[in-house]
Amino acid sequence: MLQYYILNMPVASVIFALTIGLSIYVFSNPEWFGRLMLHPYSIHRDKSRWYLILTSGLIHKDWMHLLFNMITFYYFGFGLEGIFVEVSGPIGHLWFALLYVVALVLSDIPTIRQQKDNYGYHSLGASGAISAVLFSYILFYPKMMLGIFMIIPMPAYLFAFLYLGYCIWASKNARDGINHDAHLFGALTGVVFTLILYPWIFKHFIGQFIG
Known part of the structure; x- marks a missing residue:
């Protein structure tokens, strides 16, 4: 089974x-939370710390969050x-990777803008990217x-509307x-x-209800 997923x-x-792995590591090394968490105040003042957008998506607050x-x-x-x-062939692996990374970045941009002057604000977790994965799946x-x-x-579809609301x-x-x-x-x-x-996915989505 493991080999199937990897391949x-x-x-x-x-x-x-x-x-x-990284989340479990920071659970027992709490000093790394501060080094890897999203900190809009720092990113706004030091663009070289943009990497926090990515690292913060690889760690979690606690076991339940993870x-x-x-x-x-x-x-x-x-x-x-x-x-x-299945839809795109082998390049589909790249599209999935791009979806995840782009979602990690874009989901944090509004927070960075809103909290750029709040020194005490930190954020972490993969929820933004995972929400992107879930909603992409729901379109299919x-x-x-x-x-x-x-x-x-x-x-x-009902969950999606309630979730957004x-x-x-x-x-x-x-x-x-x-x-x-x-x-x-x-x-x-x-x-x-x-x-x-996949522009055709909109027609596919609607077709599930009127087909």
């Missing part, structure tokens, strides 16, 4: 292993890379059933320490990137 979904395999993101990535990241390869299979919190069954509301009103903007802009990046890559 057929190498990009997802590397992302999965690197994220888990577990939730990696379960989501496991179910949809490996599948999405497989879809891209909008009527699949998702288990929200592993319990509540819901069609993917909640992210918009939470980014303005929530005070829970979660970077909801990253979730929102990551999801939108996944949709736009997939539409640019």
Whole structure:
């Protein structure tokens, strides 16, 4: 099984292993949190620290944060890379890698702009990129059933609309320490990137409801 994933979904395999490995490392080496977390104040004043956008997406706050993101990535990241390869051939591996990296970057840009003068603000986690992966996947299979919190069954398209609505509301009103903007802009990046890559996906998405 492991060999299957490595051979057929190498990009997802590397992302999965690197994220888990680096996250576990910083759990026992907390000084590295500060070195790898997104810090908009520093990035705004020292453009050479742009790498924090990428490194912050490879570490997580705690085991629950890591577990939730990696379960989501496991179910949809490996599948999405497989879809891209099925549709585009071997270059699909590159498209999947670009989707993930572009989403990591673009999902953090609004946060960097908003928090550039807030020295105490830090952010971490792969949620922005994973939201992009999930929403890209939903464009291919909008009527699949998702288990929200592993319990509540819901069609993917309905979840997508509720998720976007909640992210918009939470980014303005929530005070829970979660970077909801990253979730929102990551999801939108996944949709736009997939539409640019496969313009026919819009017709496919609509066709699932009227076909």
